[in-house]
Amino acid sequence: MTRLVDQDRSVPMRDLKVCCVGLPKTGNASLLDALTRLGYRVYHGFDPDQSGKRDMDLLNEALEIKAKGGHDARPYRRREFDKIWGEYNAIIGLPGFAFVDELIEAYPNALFVLTERNVDDWHRDMQEDVFAEVDSWSLFCESLYDSWHARPFQRLLSTWCEMFCQGKFGNGAKEAYMDHVMHCKKAIPAERLLTLRLEDKEGWQPLCKFLKKRIPNEPYPNGDGEHERRSG
Numbered sequence: 001m002t003r004l005v006d007q008d009r010s011v012p013m014r015d016l017k018v019c020c021v022g023l024p025k026t027g028n029a030s031l032l033d034a035l036t037r038l039g040y041r042v043y044h045g046f047d048p049d050q051s052g053k054r055d056m057d058l059l060n061e062a063l064e065i066k067a068k069g070g071h072d073a074r075p076y077r078r079r080e081f082d083k084i085w086g087e088y089n090a091i092i093g094l095p096g097f098a099f100v101d102e103l104i105e106a107y108p109n110a111l112f113v114l115t116e117r118n119v120d121d122w123h124r125d126m127q128e129d130v131f132a133e134v135d136s137w138s139l140f141c142e143s144l145y146d147s148w149h150a151r152p153f154q155r156l157l158s159t160w161c162e163m164f165c166q167g168k169f170g171n172g173a174k175e176a177y178m179d180h181v182m183h184c185k186k187a188i189p190a191e192r193l194l195t196l197r198l199e200d201k202e203g204w205q206p207l208c209k210f211l212k213k214r215i216p217n218e219p220y221p222n223g224d225g226e227h228e229r230r231s232g
Contacts, residue, residue, distance in 0.1 A: 022115030033221035078106035117198035
């Protein structure tokens with residue numbers, strides 16, 4: 001099977017240090033801002049303005065290969081992932097929460113941050129934002145003429161939603177959320193995992209202690225689950 005990623009000649013420039021594996025609407029926007037202020041270059045794969053068509057096409061391919069499975073699937077591993085975010089040393093959003101097991105294996109020295117929140121609050125915000133975009137008429141119309149951002153984003157979003165909860169945005173999505181959180185806590189070695197709960201609002205202390213960074217002399221970034229951007 002010929003893969004898009006095999007045709008890409010990008011040369012990675014950095015080693016991945018931090019993998020954020022929290023789902024959308026769990027505090028990712030605040031965490032992204034915090035990591036940036038701590039000096040990390042953070043890749044946000046569900047942000048079409050940052051990643052562009054090339055990245056979204058590669059991420060969609062990685063998702064489809066993972067969903068298909070089989071002995072001839074040739075899933076993405078470190079070599080392939082490095083091509084996507086090679087110049088960044090931290091990732092958040094889609095790459096993190098969609099490829100937990102692959103990232104654990106591919107980056108044995110990376111640290112992981114899991115953001116979580118009350119499942120009902122999370123589900124409400126997902127229904128109003130992320131899940132609503134899957135069947136969005138405006139996004140569909142935009143995708144008809146915007147082949148650079150809207151079309152690959154729509155395809156990537158639909159592929160992930162189908163893989164995450166089989167397109168069941170009710171209780172099925174809640175169950176998928178809880179399964180994801182439990183899997184992360186079980187699969188990621190305890191010494192490499194920091195769990196941050198959105199409602200606790202603990203500020204810089206746990207994150208800086210975990211990453212061995214000095215606490216900035218400024219408030220922790222303020223972003224809640226309801227008002228975060230598209231992939232927060």
